[in-house]
Amino acid sequence: MDAVNELVKEKPVVIFSKSSCCMSHSIKSLICGFGANPTVYELDRIPNGEQIERTLVQQGCQPSVPAVFIGQKLIGGEKQVMSLHVQSQLIPLLINAGGIWI
Numbered sequence: 001m002d003a004v005n006e007l008v009k010e011k012p013v014v015i016f017s018k019s020s021c022c023m024s025h026s027i028k029s030l031i032c033g034f035g036a037n038p039t040v041y042e043l044d045r046i047p048n049g050e051q052i053e054r055t056l057v058q059q060g061c062q063p064s065v066p067a068v069f070i071g072q073k074l075i076g077g078e079k080q081v082m083s084l085h086v087q088s089q090l091i092p093l094l095i096n097a098g099g100i101w102i
Contacts, residue, residue, distance in 0.1 A: 017065050
């Protein structure tokens with residue numbers, strides 16, 4: 001877990017993704033569409049990606065990507081992010097974390 005914690009530390013929005021995952025692409029597009037500039041880690045393109053993926057699964061991410069952290073807190077995958085968006089709770093989370101400014 002330390003590897004994941006280090007990667008999300010002091011960053012308002014972090015997305016763990018895979019370059020071939022269409023849901024990851026959709027979530028990145030959604031969050032960027034609000035003006036956020038998330039830090040994105042493509043697990044299939046970084047040296048310790050498999051280790052990070054195992055850690056995300058241990059933290060409850062099923063499937064492992066996309067995994068979205070806002071304000072250093074695990075929000076979850078596409079279902080959780082879309083649910084927050086539909087409930088009009090995603091933008092306030094991004095604002096509170098300093099991911100977007102309005």
